[in-house]
Amino acid sequence: MSLEVGQRVRVAAREHPGHHRTPGYLKGRVGTVERCHGSFTNPETRAYGDSGLPEKALYLVRFDNGVPVYADIFEHWLEAE
Amino acid sequence: MDRAVHDTGGRPTTEPIDRTEHELEDWEVLTDALAAALASAGLMNVDEMRRGIESMPRAEYERASYYERWLFSIETILAEKGVLAPGELEARL
Numbered sequence: 107m108s109l110e111v112g113q114r115v116r117v118a119a120r121e122h123p124g125h126h127r128t129p130g131y132l133k134g135r136v137g138t139v140e141r142c143h144g145s146f147t148n149p150e151t152r153a154y155g156d157s158g159l160p161e162k163a164l165y166l167v168r169f170d171n172g173v174p175v176y177a178d179i180f181e182h183w184l185e186a187e
Numbered sequence: 188m189d190r191a192v193h194d195t196g197g198r199p200t201t202e203p204i205d206r207t208e209h210e211l212e213d214w215e216v217l218t219d220a221l222a223a224a225l226a227s228a229g230l231m232n233v234d235e236m237r238r239g240i241e242s243m244p245r246a247e248y249e250r251a252s253y254y255e256r257w258l259f260s261i262e263t264i265l266a267e268k269g270v271l272a273p274g275e276l277e278a279r280l
Contacts, residue, residue, distance in 0.1 A: 121188055125238040130190040131197030155240035155268075 109165060113139045114187035118166075125153035128183045135162065136187055137169040150151060190239050192248045215254040222257060231264045239263040 109115060118135035127149055142165055147158025163181040168174055189239065225231040239260025243251065265271040 119188070121190075125234060125241060129196045130188065130194045133188065148239070149234040152232060153234035155235065158234070 107182060108163070109139050109142070109186065111139050111141060112180075115139055115144075115165075115167060115184040116183060116187050118134060122150075125182075126150050126180060127178065132169065132175075132177055132179070135169055137167040139165050139187065140168045140176065140182075141166040146180075147174050148180070192239065192243060192245045193237075193241050218254045218257050218261070222261060225265075230268070230270060231261065235264050236260045 113184055114136060115138070116126060116136045117134060122140075132167070133154045142163055145161035145163050148162050149158065151156035165181065165184060166176055167179050167184070168176050195233065222231070222236060226233065236257070237260075240248075240256045242263060243259055247259070248256065262271065262276060266273065
């Protein structure tokens with residue numbers, strides 16, 4: 107999956123019992139892709155001793171509900187709106 | 188939706204944020220160095236350490252300071268990997 111800068115995206119509102127870096131307060135929220143940081147090993151598998159491969163794209167997403175909030179979110183947590 | 192113990196962002200609270208600075212104690216500096224040494228030795232990566240912190244029972248997590256959480260996790264991960272034998276730490280304290 108590849109997302110474009112300026113694209114509207116929704117953060118998946120799913121539960122994930124293991125380690126993950128998607129903050130609960132952003133789940134289900136819609137934001138705009140600001141930038142792609144590149145690809146990185148996946149912390150969700152690396153946290154359990156795995157290599158974290160394949161790498162996942164990490165995006166800077168802007169959320170604006172009056173006050174802008176920026177967060178780094180991995181591609182597999184983002185759905186195109 | 189269930190949130191893990193560390194996932195506190197955006198939760199309503201009436202408690203003021205403690206912004207006071209404090210000097211690090213020796214054990215805190217050593218804990219930081221220990222984590223860095225374990226990482227460069229390939230014994231623990233940062234994602235494992237975060238996962239170990241997130242596995243803390245809620246009451247302990249809430250009570251623990253920043254580096255106490257690191258120590259809890261280092262012990263958890265090293266015990267899991269068999270680097271520390273059960274009871275090894277207690278025996279030395």
